[in-house]
Amino acid sequence: MDNDLITSTKEFLNEGEQSILFTTARPDVIMERGDGMFLWDTNGKQYLDFIGGWAVTCLGHCPLVITKALEQQSRELVNASPSFYNKPMIQFAKLLTESSCFDRVFFGSSGAEANEGAIKLARKYGSLYRNGAYEIITTINSFHGRTLATMSATGKKKWESLFEPKVSGFKHVPLNDIAALSKAINPNTCAIMLEPIQGEGGVFEVEENYIKAVRKICEEQSILLIFDEVQTGIGRTGTLFAYEHYGIKPDIMTLAKGIGGGFPLSALLTKEKFNIFEAGDQGGTYSGQPLAMAVGMAVVKEVIAKDLATNAQVQGNYILKKLNKLKTEFNLKDIRGKGLLIAFDLPTAKGSEIAFECFKEGLIINSPQPSTIRLMPPLIVSATEIDDMLQIISTVLKRVL
């Protein structure tokens, strides 16, 4: 079909249904425009966005700093190839290493790609220093991405029998269970990989005692500790990186989602002593791509300059306080989270229905598990928008529960 002939929303949707490979059910709308906390569809309907592009648009939709960075960089250099340094790549790596406990950065385009890099780096470490150890321990209910290796790393029950044979070498243990972890370690173990707060799994946080014990075990047995901060990084939990909450430092950290503010970008960070890849071990055509580097740098600078981590903490606490006030009325359970990564459980498995009803009312929220609602708004959110969000949720809960 000639694209010029697709005019109405209905025709677009029909065409989409026929031309987009099915991977997920989508509502019958086409998103057209975004600004700050809001999205608009092609019918002009406005949505208050509490998923923020899936924990991605930390500065809200279409922030000026992204427009400016793209405009400026696209005039100077779009792509010289990964075989050359470019200025924004070096400046951005410097910003990230100066803002964290790490010394070295590898850039990619997605969270899964950064995690693949982390898995490869851990295996390289195992082959060089641990007699070929290659096993990586991850947690049940974790999420690490959708490539074959990261699906294998992911501790999602539903995925266990998918796309066999899986990449071997992953063991899954329950989160916050130090005995189970100790038991899973053997001479083949090269790394332990964790999300400081399981995001897709439904917002479950590591306990401070647990993660400190994990750090100690890793130290004693020369095992690497990998933090998957794809969702928790860049201010989301109230500190620039979630590891800062626990008084420990991982050996490797991966970032994506918020780091590009909506632009496809990810990073793997590590310490100087794990700068052990040889030429050709790791790479990617878009690693250090100048447009991505310019945008990422602009986004992270803005998050730091505006201290949006603190705003995440303040507004997150406000959401928790308000949710706790609704707790008895709607029989909500386990209101939890840190900063602007928040979830609560419903008395029944009506998560998708609640999310869909909110959507019809112009509010976007997420139900990561059948009875769980998750909120992950842009870090710029204010109390007014939080009040509006809770107003809609209350109305919908009254109706549905």
Ligand SMILES: *Cc1c(COP(=O)(O)O)cnc(C)c1O
């Ligand atoms: C989203 C996510 C990923 C995967 O990132 P993609 O950019 O979708 O590949 C990996 N780990 C965590 C913790 C995530 O939340």
